[in-house]
Amino acid sequence: MLLHKQAGFTTPSNSRAIAHPRLQDQLPGGLPVGSITLVHGARSSGKTSFALEPLAPLTQAGRQAAVIDTTHAINPVALHNLGIVLRHILFLRVPSSSKRPHKHTLWAIQQVVVSQVFDVVLVVEPGPLSQASMRQLQLAAERSETVLLFLNSTPLPHRNAIHYTIHYEVNPTVHSDDISPILAPPRRASIQIQSRGHHSTKRHRIAEAGA
Amino acid sequence: MKRWAYIHVGDQRSYPDVNDNSPQICETRDLLVLAESLLRFTPHIALPPLKADTGNGLWLEISGSSHLFGGETSLIEQILDFVTSVGFHPAGAIANRPETARLLARFRQGPAYIVPPNRDRDVLSQLPIGILNPSSGASRFLHQLGITHLGELARLNLTDIEQRLGHEGKRMVSIARALPQTPPALYKASDSPIEDFVFDPPMVPDEALLFTLKRLIYDLILRVTGRSRAIVSLDLELHFDSQPTRHEPFLFAHPLSNEKALFEAVRLRLFEGGSRPWESPDPPRISYLSIQASELVDAPQIQNNLFHRQQQHQEVALINRLGVVLGSGNVLSASIQNSHLPDTSWVGGSYPPQESENPPERQIQRPVFLLPTPLPLQGSLARGEHLKWPNGNGVIHDYWGPERLRGQWWSKPYARDYFVAELQRGERIWLYRDLHTHTLHIHGIFD
Numbered sequence: 001m002l003l004h005k006q007a008g009f010t011t012p013s014n015s016r017a018i019a020h021p022r023l024q025d026q027l028p029g030g031l032p033v034g035s036i037t038l039v040h041g042a043r044s045s046g047k048t049s050f051a052l053e054p055l056a057p058l059t060q061a062g063r064q065a066a067v068i069d070t071t072h073a074i075n076p077v078a079l080h081n082l083g084i085v086l087r088h089i090l091f092l093r094v095p096s097s098s099k100r101p102h103k104h105t106l107w108a109i110q111q112v113v114v115s116q117v118f119d120v121v122l123v124v125e126p127g128p129l130s131q132a133s134m135r136q137l138q139l140a141a142e143r144s145e146t147v148l149l150f151l152n153s154t155p156l157p158h159r160n161a162i163h164y165t166i167h168y169e170v171n172p173t174v175h176s177d178d179i180s181p182i183l184a185p186p187r188r189a190s191i192q193i194q195s196r197g198h199h200s201t202k203r204h205r206i207a208e209a210g211a
Numbered sequence: 212m213k214r215w216a217y218i219h220v221g222d223q224r225s226y227p228d229v230n231d232n233s234p235q236i237c238e239t240r241d242l243l244v245l246a247e248s249l250l251r252f253t254p255h256i257a258l259p260p261l262k263a264d265t266g267n268g269l270w271l272e273i274s275g276s277s278h279l280f281g282g283e284t285s286l287i288e289q290i291l292d293f294v295t296s297v298g299f300h301p302a303g304a305i306a307n308r309p310e311t312a313r314l315l316a317r318f319r320q321g322p323a324y325i326v327p328p329n330r331d332r333d334v335l336s337q338l339p340i341g342i343l344n345p346s347s348g349a350s351r352f353l354h355q356l357g358i359t360h361l362g363e364l365a366r367l368n369l370t371d372i373e374q375r376l377g378h379e380g381k382r383m384v385s386i387a388r389a390l391p392q393t394p395p396a397l398y399k400a401s402d403s404p405i406e407d408f409v410f411d412p413p414m415v416p417d418e419a420l421l422f423t424l425k426r427l428i429y430d431l432i433l434r435v436t437g438r439s440r441a442i443v444s445l446d447l448e449l450h451f452d453s454q455p456t457r458h459e460p461f462l463f464a465h466p467l468s469n470e471k472a473l474f475e476a477v478r479l480r481l482f483e484g485g486s487r488p489w490e491s492p493d494p495p496r497i498s499y500l501s502i503q504a505s506e507l508v509d510a511p512q513i514q515n516n517l518f519h520r521q522q523q524h525q526e527v528a529l530i531n532r533l534g535v536v537l538g539s540g541n542v543l544s545a546s547i548q549n550s551h552l553p554d555t556s557w558v559g560g561s562y563p564p565q566e567s568e569n570p571p572e573r574q575i576q577r578p579v580f581l582l583p584t585p586l587p588l589q590g591s592l593a594r595g596e597h598l599k600w601p602n603g604n605g606v607i608h609d610y611w612g613p614e615r616l617r618g619q620w621w622s623k624p625y626a627r628d629y630f631v632a633e634l635q636r637g638e639r640i641w642l643y644r645d646l647h648t649h650t651l652h653i654h655g656i657f658d
Binding site: 045080081086111 | 483
């Protein structure tokens with residue numbers, strides 16, 4: 001059974017749908033438009049690459065996305081290597097000198113989502129956000145039909161929001177002596193897709209999850 | 212043959228689109244704002260000498276521009292519509308002589324009057340002497356002669372009148388005869404328009420500050436758009452009674468020519484971002500506020516496609532808003548450079564980027580997170596070794612490399628051997644050994 005149906009969602013079929021290359025079987029309708037998707041997992045688990053992947057076909061089709069980066073460390077070269085067309089990506093950094101970084105982050109997310117200029121808004125390490133804030137953002141995403149993707153090392157409060165939670169977990173790597181990391185055997189990881197109120201947590205193994 | 216329009220604007224002005232739009236006394240600065248905003252109709256604007264009898268108004272020399280606006284009738288209508296839209300109550304006239312246009316605009320009934328070419332004297336002849344505002348002596352003398360209209364005045368001998376009434380008599384007859392005059396001096400607008408306000412007495416910044424700011428920005432945009440220009444950078448200056456002067460520079464990724472967008476940008480900076488001294492328990496009082504457009508560019512071409520224009524407007528407004536609060540350097544696009552060095556492999560620019568060449572092919576694998584500054588690593592590079600850096604640590608499970616990178620000798624000379632190390636927890640980090648100091652540094656994290 002499709003995870004969409006298990007989770008109680010209808011499959012979005014409009015032209016704004018954002019397909020995820022690695023989840024085409026599980027999420028044939030793509031990432032939920034007008035909703036929040038949370039991606040969290042340990043550092044270096046591959047969650048960032050996982051979250052960035054849908055941006056490649058999106059930007060190749062001329063659609064725009066925004067990346068809100070609180071770490072100031074997102075490397076555009078890595079995005080380019082993933083096939084993302086950088087001219088369609090707006091990079092936003094929350095100033096490190098800000099006395100109220102969380103407030104600025106929240107404000108920036110709201111501004112970008114409400115503008116309806118971007119199909120996907122990816123927020124990297126937003127830090128602690130209250131449930132009320134998440135609810136506000138959920139409503140903003142709904143109104144603007146935006147895919148709002150949060151990338152965080154720890155889970156965010158989300159009880160009031162319809163969302164997917166994707167756990168991306170890394171398993172111990174296989175030792176290799178003589179090959180580069182690019183060719184190293186794929187690490188095995190799993191993705192957990194979860195929805196509010198349905199308790200239909202399913203663990204799905206992603207076999208080709210490289211770093 | 213030159214043609215002059217005079218626009219009389221009366222003594223009062225209100226601000227449309229500003230919360231309190233009750234009429235206010237029209238001051239010299241209002242006339243200057245109007246003069247610069249009317250540059251959109253002609254580059255030749257002149258202000259009368261600021262004397263009591265000239266009234267509030269200004270001249271436009273329209274000989275070279277009336278055909279661009281569909282002729283004189285259409286032009287005067289457009290000018291009057293515009294002047295009305297910015298809060299004045301105008302009346303206008305067009306004539307060959309500047310003074311004829313002024314008198315007709317000020318004293319004839321109706322919003323606009325156009326004197327046919329070379330008919331100034333005929334039209335003036337019907338007007339009463341009183342509009343020339345004669346002195347009491349001159350008025351008495353003319354009354355004794357039974358002269359009540361300009362037509363009768365024009366028939367008097369100029370030399371006799373000059374001998375009797377002096378310069379005043381000569382001026383009045385010259386006007387009545389529509390003799391050639393020295394044209395008024397043209398107004399020269401400054402390159403960096405500025406609007407300012409003195410708070411007397413100083414006041415605690417609150418909603419009244421926003422109100423003042425709104426009016427200043429409204430006028431500043433009038434000055435800027437009159438020149439068909441848009442604002443790239445702006446300097447805001449606030450003087451306080453008990454604190455140092457505060458300077459707030461603004462740099463807009465997209466030139467601004469809209470008062471609402473500019474007001475929003477300034478409001479966000481003053482009341483949402485940065486330090487806000489007026490939120491302290493003992494707020495300082497503001498004594499002076501100035502806002503100056505320090506750099507202007509030609510206004511961007513307007514797209515013909517309505518949908519695209521609206522979308523573009525939204526995008527421009529968003530980018531400027533974000534730049535004002537987060538800093539324009541934090542709102543950017545990225546373009547890949549032909550460089551193998553991590554420091555120079557991409558450059559940031561404004562969003563959306565200008566049309567550019569196709570980016571280079573995909574490069575060799577680089578970490579998703581590249582630290583702005585490499586951090587020193589404690590430990591050595593070997594399997595099972597414990598590595599420690601300022602905000603992390605781990606035991607090396609495996610590593611690959613090296614990839615030797617050298618900085619350009621003319622800029623940042625360095626030689627580094629880069630490695631990818633996988634820690635036992637599964638993290639993959641990008642680290643290098645400095646070939647000069649033999650120290651290890653972490654430079655990136657794969658994710």
